[in-house]
Amino acid sequence: MTGFLRWLRSHPPAALSLLFLVTLFVLAIMAPVIAPYSPTKQDVNNTLAEASWQHWLGTDDLGRDVFSRLMYGAPITLYASFLAVIVGCVLGIPVGLLAGYLGGRIDDAISRALDALLSFPAIVLAIGVTGALGVGLTNGMIAVGIVFSPQLARLMRAQTLVVKQELYVDAVRCFGASLPRIILKHVMPNAIQPVIVQVTLLLAVALLSEASLSFLGLGVQPPQPSWGAMLARAYNYMEIAPEQMYAPGLAILFTSLAFNTLGEALRVALDPTRKRR
Amino acid sequence: MIRRRVVQIIPVIVLATFVVFGLLQLVPGDIAVTLAGDNATDARIAQIRQSYGLDRPFLVQYGTWLWNAMHLDLSRSYLSNEPVFDQIMHRFPVTLLIVGSALALSLIIGVPFGILAATRPGSFLDTAVTSVASLGVALPNFWLAMILVATFALSWNWFPATGAVALSRSPSQALLHATLPAIALAASGVATVVQQLRSALIEILSSQYVRTLHAKGLSPAAILWQHGLKNVSVTLLTVVGLLVNRLLGATVVVEAVFAIPGMGSLIVHAAVHKDFPVVQGVVLSMVVIVILLNLLIDILYTVLDPRVALK
Numbered sequence: 298m299t300g301f302l303r304w305l306r307s308h309p310p311a312a313l314s315l316l317f318l319v320t321l322f323v324l325a326i327m328a329p330v331i332a333p334y335s336p337t338k339q340d341v342n343n344t345l346a347e348a349s350w351q352h353w354l355g356t357d358d359l360g361r362d363v364f365s366r367l368m369y370g371a372p373i374t375l376y377a378s379f380l381a382v383i384v385g386c387v388l389g390i391p392v393g394l395l396a397g398y399l400g401g402r403i404d405d406a407i408s409r410a411l412d413a414l415l416s417f418p419a420i421v422l423a424i425g426v427t428g429a430l431g432v433g434l435t436n437g438m439i440a441v442g443i444v445f446s447p448q449l450a451r452l453m454r455a456q457t458l459v460v461k462q463e464l465y466v467d468a469v470r471c472f473g474a475s476l477p478r479i480i481l482k483h484v485m486p487n488a489i490q491p492v493i494v495q496v497t498l499l500l501a502v503a504l505l506s507e508a509s510l511s512f513l514g515l516g517v518q519p520p521q522p523s524w525g526a527m528l529a530r531a532y533n534y535m536e537i538a539p540e541q542m543y544a545p546g547l548a549i550l551f552t553s554l555a556f557n558t559l560g561e562a563l564r565v566a567l568d569p570t571r572k573r574r
Numbered sequence: 575m576i577r578r579r580v581v582q583i584i585p586v587i588v589l590a591t592f593v594v595f596g597l598l599q600l601v602p603g604d605i606a607v608t609l610a611g612d613n614a615t616d617a618r619i620a621q622i623r624q625s626y627g628l629d630r631p632f633l634v635q636y637g638t639w640l641w642n643a644m645h646l647d648l649s650r651s652y653l654s655n656e657p658v659f660d661q662i663m664h665r666f667p668v669t670l671l672i673v674g675s676a677l678a679l680s681l682i683i684g685v686p687f688g689i690l691a692a693t694r695p696g697s698f699l700d701t702a703v704t705s706v707a708s709l710g711v712a713l714p715n716f717w718l719a720m721i722l723v724a725t726f727a728l729s730w731n732w733f734p735a736t737g738a739v740a741l742s743r744s745p746s747q748a749l750l751h752a753t754l755p756a757i758a759l760a761a762s763g764v765a766t767v768v769q770q771l772r773s774a775l776i777e778i779l780s781s782q783y784v785r786t787l788h789a790k791g792l793s794p795a796a797i798l799w800q801h802g803l804k805n806v807s808v809t810l811l812t813v814v815g816l817l818v819n820r821l822l823g824a825t826v827v828v829e830a831v832f833a834i835p836g837m838g839s840l841i842v843h844a845a846v847h848k849d850f851p852v853v854q855g856v857v858l859s860m861v862v863i864v865i866l867l868n869l870l871i872d873i874l875y876t877v878l879d880p881r882v883a884l885k
Contacts, residue, residue: 409582413589416864418823421841421857422593428845428853429600501712508714509827513842525714532720532831539724546717554712561708 304566311562314555321552325371334362336369337520347540355540357530363544370522370545374552377438377507377516377523378500384442385449385499390492392446393453394480397488398461404454411447419444419502420509427515434517437510438503445499452495456488463487490567497560501553508549524549579872587865591643594858595636598850608848609652648855653847658855661840666859668738669829669836671752673821676759680817683760684767685810691768692775693798703768710765715824719758719831726754736833755832759824763817767810774809778802807878815864815871822860 305312324331339361347355355363396407419441426440427433460466461484469483510516511525512532519526524545531541598605606623607614623629626649627638642649648658691703727735733754739747778784779802787797826838833839837856844852 409585410589413586413593413865416586416590416819416861416868417593417857418819418826418860418864420823420826421860424826424841424845425594425597425853425857426600428841428848429597429850430602432846505714509716512716512827513830515842515845528714528717528720535720535724536728539728542717542720542724546714546720549714549717550709550712553714554708557708557712 308562308566310558314558314562317551317555318559321371321555322375324368325375328365328368328372331368334365336361336366336522338362357527357541363527363541366522366527367524367544367548370524370527371548373434373517373521373523374504374507374525374549377434378503380435381438381442381445381503381506382496382499384439385445386492386496388443389446389449390453390485390489393450394457394485394488396450397454397457398480398484400458407450408454411450414444414447415451417444419506423506423510424513424515427510432515432518434507434511434523437516438507441503441506441510445503448499449492449495452491453488456491457484460484460488491564494560494564494567497556497563501556501560504549504553504556576873576876579869583865583869587862590861590865591640591858592636594854594861595639597854597857599632601848601850605850643858648858649851651844651852652849653844653852658851661852662837662855662859665836665840667740667742668834669822669825669838671738671741671748672755672759672828672834672836673818673825675749675752675756676763676821676825677814677817679756679760680763680767681810681814684764685771687764688768688771689775689798689803692772692779693794695776700772704772707765707768707772710761711769713761715758715762716827716831718761719755719828722754722758723831738832738834738836751834755825755828755834758828758831759821762824763821766817766820767813770809770813771806775802775806778805808875811871811874811878815868818867819864822864 305315340356349355357363357366392407392411396404422444423437423440426443427437430436466479466483469479474483507516507523508525508528511523512529514529517523517526527545528542528549531538531545534541601608604619606619606626606628609622609626610619627635630638639649646659648662650657651661654661687703687707691700694700723735726732734751738751741748779798784797784801787801788794822837825836826841828834829836829838830842837860841853841856843849844856
């Protein structure tokens, strides 16, 4: 723990990103307690208002407080990002482990399947799935997660190929350890580091995907607030109130920037060959 | 090697088409009932089920669909009854122009800055370029599109805010309409090119043989142009493959911002109105484009790096 704190102190961008994300999580959880207004409370006499002491970031086209909606949108946005990444991990990690460890024809077959899935642009497949399952955030993000899974599987496979050559893996095999035990207790923990980095980076991609899907009206459905959906409303009033688009857009930008910065810092920290640079 | 790669993509294409066709199986309930709309008679539902072949077994449906797709018959739209293939061909040029310009912009801007940053690692210029690149990756492209519209189209009237013009009708108008969407798409593309090129080039320039080249007295410029860039061209090819995949996804959202009648708006409209043949057609054509492009890139690898062919 002290080592981690020392690492943070010598990496200001990573520390700042972590601080931002922790603050965002706290705000997301505490939104019902600390948000100044209800996210759905309309005030038709005060629509598209500019920032003021009553409404820090103004009000939207229905007179709802933008700052409160931004806070209530945070948990929905984060839920969507984590859902996609968790789906990607649950599908991708075991497949990558098996392909890498077993090798041979199974590996060939799995690799072809991964190639096929990797060829789908994530958003396009997600739109296809929401079109079939019906619009909704959960459906769309599960589809995004399915598109993530081959990336994680490939990474896991490549690492497993390296780790399974290690002498200690031979040793536990000679001791008669079962296949699941070898893979789960000895191969995976030593091959998972690059996957952790990739997961952090994918959170940013998932966040942008959620924003895109909700912007297109295929994700979050009104009146639920999400940053992408807020941008979709702002789009309709772009000519008369262009300032409506700044707060949600910046929220998306800063959050995805924080995930990316943290991921890159982790990559450098975990990669022994890059340490000296 | 090339023949092996061509043979290898056949199962990839088959698997991808299986996924595309499988989308239909995700539809909850009976598709024929959904299609017939409210208050449909049983006879009408049965008629729809038969005309779309929904009463046959899944694999037979898939086989027929695949066979027709190979003959460029992607069935008809549920909404307009137009052949899906015609709709796609009608809209494809618009998307191609935007995605193509975005790809060109990404390379034209990204490559020089990637090289500049890699040759001066740790310098002020490097820090500035990599910081801007991190912003570009994190930026939601449709938000950038909205900012561009608000600024350059609505406030300053430099560019049209919406729509597209066919390149064949008026090249200048077509490019004028495509400029803002292409810039919005290219932001993340430039950033990706810079990041990937920079890290690949730094790795090459710090390798053993480059040290040897320095030792034998070759000038840094000669090392960069004769040895560095030759080796980094493989990375650049990989990035192009990655970018086309991402741009095809991103264009869907950016087209929505500019109300461009391209592939993106086609699939979004179809997804909202449950027009499954159109959804499948667009997903299929995009995935086939990506797969064929990756095949082309794999073949180019062997040209650039003969060692690949030996493996």
